Amino acid sequence: MTTSQTPLSHEQLTTFHYSKSNPVRVVHSASQLVHNKDMDTSAFIVNELKQGMELAMHLKFILSSESSSETKHVLIQEIISSYDRAMLMVNWGDSGGQTPALAPPVLSQPESSVSIGESPQSQDVNQSSSVVNKKRKATPKWQDQIRISTENGLEGNTDDGYSWRKYGQKVILGAKFPRSYYRCTYRNAHNCIARKQVQRSDEDPAVFEITYRGQHTCNPATKPSVIPTASPEKHEIKQNNYQRPLPAKSGEMLSNLKKNLTVTTSDLDAIVPCSFSFPSASFGTVENYQQFNFSNEAENNFMQGSLSGSNYFTEWGTDFQHHDESNLSGMISTTASTTNSPLAFPADPQDLSPSFPFNDLGFFI
DNA sequence: GATATTTGACCTCT
């Protein structure tokens, strides 16, 4: 047996959570979805502190209104996590850096109001930020960790726009559901080292925890426009009649959509910052974010279901316009927690809720 | 036939 896989000097770990039952959409982390290698630690710290300030100000605004306690709680959580991350970065910088200079610190993930089962993997990641973490495999350098709990009504939406090939499944000790292992379909063709793990939450089977390792070095342009067939829960998907790729028409629509949604991630080895490009249409909620990036079934159901073509965006706009308080909290949470990735914000500030106060604060650097 | 998935075995790490 040979191991053809090149050891990763830098890896990216990004964890997403999917839930169709969580009442609040929360990005648990403001980690660097868009991680720019040029963005040094101090910049991250500044970002986090700034984010915390913005959140605090918004909380103040919220407190003076009749907002739900849930919204307040989310804001508080985000503020705490923001400052926590900043402190971690400071500590990390002082530690002399076991982590390579280019690798951002592993970010702690304070539990949010959305209860999500932590996998051993993510626990390791969390611990590694503040405690000397002895991970197996030469201590991978986690660059990112993003967690999203979102309600979208679409179960098992774990597609991120990339094409994955399942290469293993493992029963994890203490976990009710097995963990599935995927790697980029273009691993051989393009030497793409991206991998991901998908595990269903014990606590909430509707929640999928997706952990990304490594970044895609394959050329996204070479990716097929059809939806990857890989699924963490194949049996379920079959039950949901999601066994086949999208119909050609839907695939084409998706392709067009994805032209506007460029997700470029790269390993630090490749020194290519992650970047997202979205159309000027509404963007900023986790829901939106997820619908675009993480919905395998979502894309399918989405296309086959109620939406067609540009409705994808229209729905967002509608969603924004009708966001109630709790949804707003999700938006705030999302935008706040992705401060480090400015591209995660709506391209147009108008896309934010009218009551969204960040517009006035020069949130963008 | 090509490609993807399944799954038992093996490898690495703690």
Added chain:
DNA sequence: AGAGGTCAAATATC
């Protein structure tokens, strides 16, 4: 030794 991660042959699907 045990757990997690990966490989690769067998199998399934297109």
